[in-house]
Amino acid sequence: MLSAGCDAQFSPFFLIHAVVAIYQRGRSPGYALRDGDLMPHVNDKRAFNECTRLLGGPKQLHLNARLNGRRIVDTPHPGQQEFQALLLWCLLSPTRSIDWDRRIGRSFRDMFLYYSWASPQPERLSTGWTVAARVASYLLPSISIDDRGEARCGGVPGLRYASNNGRSIQLRHLPTGGTLELVDNRRHEHQDLREFLGFEASRAQHHFNRRPVTPVWEKPTLTSTEFTELRQWFLAQHAPLLSAMMARIDLLWRHFFNRAELDINPRSKCPRLSWWAGPTTMDFVTLLIDSPIAIDNVRAFSAGDQCRALALGDAALELRGPGDDQ
Numbered sequence: 001m002l003s004a005g006c007d008a009q010f011s012p013f014f015l016i017h018a019v020v021a022i023y024q025r026g027r028s029p030g031y032a033l034r035d036g037d038l039m040p041h042v043n044d045k046r047a048f049n050e051c052t053r054l055l056g057g058p059k060q061l062h063l064n065a066r067l068n069g070r071r072i073v074d075t076p077h078p079g080q081q082e083f084q085a086l087l088l089w090c091l092l093s094p095t096r097s098i099d100w101d102r103r104i105g106r107s108f109r110d111m112f113l114y115y116s117w118a119s120p121q122p123e124r125l126s127t128g129w130t131v132a133a134r135v136a137s138y139l140l141p142s143i144s145i146d147d148r149g150e151a152r153c154g155g156v157p158g159l160r161y162a163s164n165n166g167r168s169i170q171l172r173h174l175p176t177g178g179t180l181e182l183v184d185n186r187r188h189e190h191q192d193l194r195e196f197l198g199f200e201a202s203r204a205q206h207h208f209n210r211r212p213v214t215p216v217w218e219k220p221t222l223t224s225t226e227f228t229e230l231r232q233w234f235l236a237q238h239a240p241l242l243s244a245m246m247a248r249i250d251l252l253w254r255h256f257f258n259r260a261e262l263d264i265n266p267r268s269k270c271p272r273l274s275w276w277a278g279p280t281t282m283d284f285v286t287l288l289i290d291s292p293i294a295i296d297n298v299r300a301f302s303a304g305d306q307c308r309a310l311a312l313g314d315a316a317l318e319l320r321g322p323g324d325d326q
Contacts, residue, residue, distance in 0.1 A: 044069050051292040056250035057119030057128065065121050073293055074244050075122055083178020084125055085242030086233055088249070090139075090156060092262035092273070099232055102154045103138065111135055112253055116185060120247035124170075124179035132184035133193060136161070136169050137200035139180075140217035143225050154213070157226035161217050164193050174222050175230060238271050241310055241317040244288075244295045245273065251287065252278070265318055270309065272318040281308050281321040 051071045052062045065072050075081055090098060090108045101108045114135050116128035129135045141155035159180075162170040168183040188196065201215060216223050235242060242262075252260040252275060260275040279287070285308045287293060289300050295312065303309040306323045309316060 047292040054251065054287070054291070054293050055119060055248065056254055057117040057126070061119040061121065061126055065119070071292070072122060073120055073247050074240075074295065075120065075125075075247075077123065077177075078239075079177035080123065080125075080179070081243040082236055082239040083173045083176040083180070083243075084120075084246040085235060085239035086156070086173075086176070086178075087125070087180065088242045088246035089233070089235060089262060089271075091246075091249075092260055094261060094263060097263075100141070100153055100155060100157060100229060102152070106138055108138070109259070111138065112259060115253050117254065118247070118249050124181050125246065126168075126181040126183060128183045128185065130185050131200075132169055132182040133196040133200045136171060136182050136197055137203070139171065140201060140215070141226060142201075142213040142215045142217070143223065144213045151225040153216075153225050153229040155217070157229045158222050159217065160219070161197070164197070166193060169193065169197060235271055238315040238317060240312045241295070241298070241315040242271065244298075244312075245317065248288075248293060251284070268303075268318065270316045270318050272307075272320060274320040276322065279321060280323060281306055281319055284319060284321055285310070 048062070048066070048069070048071055051073070052059060055062070055071075055073065062071055075084070090101070091111055092109065093101075095107045095109050096102070098108065106113075114129045114131055116130060118128070119126045139156050140159055140161060141153050141157055143151050143153055146152050156173070158174040158176075160172050160174055162172040162179070164170065167187050168181050171180045171182065172178070173180070184193065201217070216226065260273055262271060262273050264270070265272040275284075278284075285300050288295050288310065289298055295310070297312060299311045301309045301311065303318050305320075307318055307320045309318045
């Protein structure tokens with residue numbers, strides 16, 4: 001059972017990698033204490049700059065996501081939240097533990113190898129990749145027939161190609177309405193990127209258990225096979241926190257370059273995020289509750305064994321990283 005409590009100590013590692021802006025409860029955003037007095041707006045720019053550093057991605061996208069001078073990190077749309085939560089589950093779950101992750105070659109977790117940056121926007125998650133079309137080809141779904149004659153889905157059920165330009169590919173998730181933008185590090189001609197996606201998808205499908213496959217990523221509706229496969233997704237209750245972690249994936253994938261893993265704690269039945277290098281558990285929690293990229297209204301608890309847990313409404317997420325003495 002989770003018990004209240006959260007240590008607020010900083011290790012030297014944390015102080016090197018993050019400048020924490022302290023927000024006083026009950027005071028207006030943009031105000032800071034100086035010699036006991038409130039000074040309006042002195043920390044706005046500093047907090048924004050630290051937010052952009054921690055999140056990563058092009059500065060213009062951060063500017064686009066401001067509201068009253070503050071960088072909005074978490075989407076207010078429930079559908080986009082659930083899609084980002086599902087995406088985090090796919091990308092960080094143990095390799096091949098999800099039934100949809102069945103293509104020969106790269107697994108969902110291997111998408112980390114192509115990653116450049118992530119910049120959450122209110123209506124979409126914008127992400128950068130070294131080969132955006134290849135990442136899209138692994139995420140977009142196809143249907144094949146297994147040894148028992150049953151139709152199975154490879155890729156994220158319900159994910160669809162929406163559009164592209166010379167730099168990015170837009171994917172839309174039919175069940176949630178969520179949008180993922182995959183931005184390529186290089187600029188292509190508009191048609192070239194679409195053809196590149198077709199080539200990568202064809203190449204990936206050829207290796208799909210070495211069986212004939214039927215691409216469904218341009219179909220306007222959800223197929224019955226996809227509908228059935230989506231029953232494996234069971235963490236919708238925890239979407240607000242899982243979505244928040246997907247929005248902040250740069251903390252794990254770029255700043256601390258480790259392969260964090262998302263699983264289920266068999267005792268508490270809560271989703272659990274684990275990592276083995278980089279910030280201590282407490283330092284990571286501090287980033288999430290008391291910094292320029294803090295999650296609004298989140299509460300932190302002790303979960304024992306150098307673990308912490310976050311709660312936001314009915315959502316919960318356990319965090320397990322290196323101890324403060326490591």
